[in-house]
Amino acid sequence: MSLNVLFSQVAVGVAASGGGGEFEAPRVEEFFWPLVGGNSYWALTRPAIVLLLSVAVIGWFFVTVAGRLTVVPSKRQFVAETAYDFVRNTIARDIIGAKDFKPFLPLLLTVFTMILFNNVMGIFPFVQFPTMSRIAFPIVLTAIIYITYHAVAIKRKHGVGGYLKSLVPPGLPGWLKPIMFVLEFLTYFFIRPLTLALRLFGNMLAGHLMLLVFILGGEYLLLHGSNIGIQASGVLGLGFGVVMTFFELLVQFLQAFIFTLLSALYISDAVSEHH
Amino acid sequence: MTGNITYLGYGLAAIGPGIGVGLIFAAYINGVARQPEARGMLQTIAFTGMALTEALAILGLVFVFVFAG
Numbered sequence: 001m002s003l004n005v006l007f008s009q010v011a012v013g014v015a016a017s018g019g020g021g022e023f024e025a026p027r028v029e030e031f032f033w034p035l036v037g038g039n040s041y042w043a044l045t046r047p048a049i050v051l052l053l054s055v056a057v058i059g060w061f062f063v064t065v066a067g068r069l070t071v072v073p074s075k076r077q078f079v080a081e082t083a084y085d086f087v088r089n090t091i092a093r094d095i096i097g098a099k100d101f102k103p104f105l106p107l108l109l110t111v112f113t114m115i116l117f118n119n120v121m122g123i124f125p126f127v128q129f130p131t132m133s134r135i136a137f138p139i140v141l142t143a144i145i146y147i148t149y150h151a152v153a154i155k156r157k158h159g160v161g162g163y164l165k166s167l168v169p170p171g172l173p174g175w176l177k178p179i180m181f182v183l184e185f186l187t188y189f190f191i192r193p194l195t196l197a198l199r200l201f202g203n204m205l206a207g208h209l210m211l212l213v214f215i216l217g218g219e220y221l222l223l224h225g226s227n228i229g230i231q232a233s234g235v236l237g238l239g240f241g242v243v244m245t246f247f248e249l250l251v252q253f254l255q256a257f258i259f260t261l262l263s264a265l266y267i268s269d270a271v272s273e274h275h
Numbered sequence: 276m277t278g279n280i281t282y283l284g285y286g287l288a289a290i291g292p293g294i295g296v297g298l299i300f301a302a303y304i305n306g307v308a309r310q311p312e313a314r315g316m317l318q319t320i321a322f323t324g325m326a327l328t329e330a331l332a333i334l335g336l337v338f339v340f341v342f343a344g
Contacts, residue, residue, distance in 0.1 A: 028340065094315045195330040202336045261322055 023220045026212035031133055031205065047131040054117045054131070062113075087112050087260065095264040100271045104264070107148065111141060112260040115200065119252035122208055123245050130204040130252075135197070142197040145263045153270035196262055203255050207248050214241035285339045292332035299324045 033046035065080040073081060087109045092101040115132065122130030131137050150163075157163045167184040168177050214237050221234030303321035307314050 095319055191330060195326060195333055198333045198337060199326075199329060202333050206336070258322065258326075262326055265319060265323060 023217070023224075026209055026216055028205070028209075030212070031208075033129065045134075046129050047134045047137065050118060050121050050127060050129055050131045051137065053127070054114060054121065058113050058117055083113060084109060091257075091260050091264050095261065096268040096271060100268075101264075104148075104267050107144075108260055108264055111145070111263060112256055115141070115259055116253065116256035119204060119256055120249070122204065122252060123211075123248055130208050132200050132255075133204040133208055135201050138197040138200040141200075141259075142193050145196065145266065146193045149263075149266045149270045152267060156271055156273075192266060196259065200255055200259055203251060207251050211241060211244055211248060214238070214244055281339050285335050288335040289332050292328050292335075295328040295331075296325055299328060 034043035035046055035049065037043035061076070062080060065077050069077060088101075088105060091112070092105050092108050095101075096104060118131040118137070121127045122133070153163050153166075154160055157166050164181075164185075167188060168181050172180060218234045218237030218239075218241055221237060222231050223234075225231040225234055299321055303317055306317045
């Protein structure tokens with residue numbers, strides 16, 4: 001696996017640095033990969049391909065597993081049940097509550113599996129592109145969550161007026177109420193969607209950029225180093241790149257988990273009767 | 276190799292949220308160790324707090340790109 005990472009990233013590096021010369025650190029521009037359509041607005045990009053792949057694979061996986069469920073589970077059914085169980089019990093039921101969690105389960109499971117698959121594609125051999133490192137994809141996912149929790153809250157709290165009134169916790173002195181309202185309004189309408197999208201985006205971009213730095217830097221030190229000491233440090237850099245790849249796997253799972261967890265948390269705020 | 280001083284600034288700015296997130300999870304682990312049955316409730320509170328604290332670091336990351344360009 002590490003060898004594949006190496007080859008594809010070195011290819012990027014040689015293309016970026018013009019084949020030797022001075023070392024150029026990886027840049028954000030390297031995350032734009034138009035495959036069809038060039039620099040126009042309708043380019044078919046690499047993350048779009050990865051996203052379509054994820055839809056096909058996840059759809060195929062769950063549909064075929066759900067088609068033939070058995071009492072003694074097959075290996076694939078076991079994997080599907082583990083993922084479902086994790087989202088249902090650890091995330092949805094514990095946070096939204098046993099009474100209300102069922103309608104939101106399909107949304108949460110879809111979001112979780114989709115983000116997890118797309119994140120793991122960041123270190124998967126030959127694909128190696130974290131879809132969520134392009135800001136558009138987290139924004140769309142966040143928009144779905146944003147519309148969901150506001151719509152649920154408006155329905156549960158008897159209209160827009162009731163929803164806005166429920167933002168202020170009860171039992172506050174009168175002069176504190178406007179200040180709290182502004183703070184809570186900003187949190188619910190701006191800070192929450194902003195951080196939800198940017199957390200996923202930032203973690204995926206920074207993580208992949210870090211891998212690029214270690215592997216490109218190691219390659220540069222190894223191939224262009226002037227003496228044996230520098231070349232040895234290049235080997236060290238490449239080795240650390242491999243270690244960081246496994247660390248990325250942990251981060252990728254954690255980000256999928258946190259995104260789903262926070263979505264559930266926001267939905268639970270919307271369905272709860274009190275504040 | 277050229278760079279931008281804003282990257283260094285972001286590194287410094289990330290210290291605060293880093294300490295904050297550390298404190299939150301230290302308190303969470305303490306709480307679960309003392310009272311394991313409170314895990315579910317504490318988890319929710321811990322992740323809410325982490326989301327708020329981490330927001331500062333994430334806004335910093337965005338400002339790096341905004342002001343670097």
